[in-house]
Amino acid sequence: MTFYAFAKRIVSPILKKMYRVEVKGLEHFPEQGGVLLCSNHIDNMDPPILGVTCPRPISFMAKAELFNVPILSGIIKKLNAFPVKRGGNDREALRTGLKVLKEGKVLGLFPEGTRSKTGKLGKGLAGAGYFALRTNAQVIPCAIIGSYRIFQKVKVIYGKPIDMSELREKKASPEEATNLIMTHIQQLLNENR
Incomplete structure (x- = not known):
């Protein structure tokens, strides 16, 4: 068993009970192949909540500063996270993400x-x-809704894969593609509040 699977087995029941986690849309999540999972970000608990609700292990891009914290650094590396320097064009992080x-x-x-x-x-x-x-990864939008107060419900909604074929064909800009992704996340937020 990997460290990721072990950690998920231990942490999952605790978080699901503590935040009364409700998950929708798991049927939309591809069982195999590359997946770009894009979610809104409301709390430091978002990565663990996605980690315990997603049916597959996730490699998160995490801010580089976290990798300077001695014990935390070792743990998040074992949980498939890799560093990104914020506020610039971090080529190493881009290469790792593509890989x-x-x-x-x-x-x-x-x-x-x-x-x-x-x-x-x-x-x-x-x-x-x-x-x-x-x-050619499938792009899955995700919405996290809730306050992360103990015993108050947190909802995680996985949306249907976003069709990126038209944007890929017309060689759209990354900004255009991101705008489409954000529109889908906003739609999930609107429909599930």
Whole structure:
């Protein structure tokens, strides 16, 4: 058993009970092949909540600062996370993300790049669109809704794969692709509040 599977087995029942987690749309999640999972970002608990609800292991792009914290660094590396330097064009992170998708794994991204202070969906960064256009990975939008107060419900909604074929064919910009992804995340938020 991998460390990821072991951690999920231990943490999953605790988080699901603590936040009364409700999951919808798992039937939309591809069983195999590269998947770009794009979610809104409202709390530091978002990655663990996605980790315990997603049917497949997720490799998260995480802010580089987390890899400077001694014990945490070792744990998140074992949970498939890899560093990204925020606020610039981090070529190494882009290469790693493409590799994850081309190997048929799940890459987890928060396109806003940081947590929303208001709970409203912010503007998405071009990185999500870059990965969507540069690979044939299926793009799954996701919405997390809730306050993360103990014993108050948190909902995780996985949407249907977004058809990126038209944007890939017309060689759209990463910004255009990200905007389409953000529209789908907003739609999930609107439909499930």
